[in-house]
Amino acid sequence: MKRIGILILSIILVVATFTSCNSSSPPGEGQIVNVYSARHYDSDRDLFRRFEEQTGIIVNVLEGSSQELLARVNQEKTNPQADLFIDVGVTTLYEFIQSDLLQNHNLEVSSHLDEGMAGEKWLALTNRARAIVFDHQVTDNLSISSYLDLANPEFYNEILVRSSTNIYNIALVAALIQSYGEESAREFSEGVVRNMAREPQGNDRDQAIAMVAGEGRYTIMSTYYIQMLKVSSDTQQAYVGPRLSVAFPDETFVDISWMGVIQRATNSDNAVKLMEFLLTTEAQNDFMMLNGELPVNNNSPIAEELSILYDFNRLLIDYELLGRYMGRAIMIMNEAGWR
Numbered sequence: 001m002k003r004i005g006i007l008i009l010s011i012i013l014v015v016a017t018f019t020s021c022n023s024s025s026p027p028g029e030g031q032i033v034n035v036y037s038a039r040h041y042d043s044d045r046d047l048f049r050r051f052e053e054q055t056g057i058i059v060n061v062l063e064g065s066s067q068e069l070l071a072r073v074n075q076e077k078t079n080p081q082a083d084l085f086i087d088v089g090v091t092t093l094y095e096f097i098q099s100d101l102l103q104n105h106n107l108e109v110s111s112h113l114d115e116g117m118a119g120e121k122w123l124a125l126t127n128r129a130r131a132i133v134f135d136h137q138v139t140d141n142l143s144i145s146s147y148l149d150l151a152n153p154e155f156y157n158e159i160l161v162r163s164s165t166n167i168y169n170i171a172l173v174a175a176l177i178q179s180y181g182e183e184s185a186r187e188f189s190e191g192v193v194r195n196m197a198r199e200p201q202g203n204d205r206d207q208a209i210a211m212v213a214g215e216g217r218y219t220i221m222s223t224y225y226i227q228m229l230k231v232s233s234d235t236q237q238a239y240v241g242p243r244l245s246v247a248f249p250d251e252t253f254v255d256i257s258w259m260g261v262i263q264r265a266t267n268s269d270n271a272v273k274l275m276e277f278l279l280t281t282e283a284q285n286d287f288m289m290l291n292g293e294l295p296v297n298n299n300s301p302i303a304e305e306l307s308i309l310y311d312f313n314r315l316l317i318d319y320e321l322l323g324r325y326m327g328r329a330i331m332i333m334n335e336a337g338w339r
Helices: 002-016 042-055 066-075 093-098 147-151 167-180 182-194 204-212 224-230 235-243 268-278 281-291 304-310 319-336
Strands: 032-037 058-063 084-087 122-135 218-222 244-247 254-261
Touching: 032 066, 032 268, 042 058, 042 268, 042 281, 066 084, 066 093, 084 268, 093 122, 093 319, 122 167, 122 204, 122 224, 122 281, 147 182, 167 182, 167 218, 167 254, 167 319, 182 319, 204 218, 204 224, 204 235, 218 224, 224 235, 224 244, 224 281, 224 304, 235 244, 244 304, 254 268, 268 281
Parallel strands: 032 058, 032 084
Antiparallel strands: 084 254, 122 218, 122 244, 122 254
């Protein structure tokens, strides 16, 4: 009963947050766009405010986890309360497509989005590579050709990584299944477990902090966290960030944040306008400089000081189908003992 009470209270609090990003903004002649977002970044909130100022369209945002918001969209499918869905990772895209929860956006993006970064019903928002990171004050260099290299004995007792329940790790193993098959994904998962320096705990930033503290020599993490560590107001994180270097496999898995207009959305035109705005070079630059995320707009110049984070060859993934392999990925990691 206590858990039910907490859940009800949480829902009430979440609903209460579904308000304008900037309540003092001009009303925009009643124009609004309602957004469900699993991205919880100040950069996004600032861009929503800027969109309001430029267009007069009020942006109402409800934030939650990917699965919470997916469940909400499903519950509201006959009477949608949101117009635009934005997710922090790719794990829900398959379910949105299969359940017909998105409508065509009708935007022409082939001139500035790379192959695989858009579908008829969705667009990538940012890229974030899943790489192997090391402390260059301890390790001079690291060269790997494949994620499977992490299963080698040379990495014994040296790998730090977060849990198997983390969506970034699930997406990575699902990508290995899609691209190389289940045996390769199993070899990778078993090797990582065998070579762990400690039981999985914490988030990507915690892995980097533990590595610099000497608990391990390598970590699997998303590159955008390196920039977030560098610009952090937290003294410990700001100390760790500049010590990190990256090694990329020959084919590097790139997770994406993505966005799509919800089927039968009331304010679909405004949702499309917001999508266009978030893909401008100005907005993409903010994602890059504040979050360290790789722009999906290939017309966006890469900041020289961040270029090392983006120097990789992308593993070509069918993002619409990646979710099909999520269940198998979780099972393989669990069977490998990845907790």
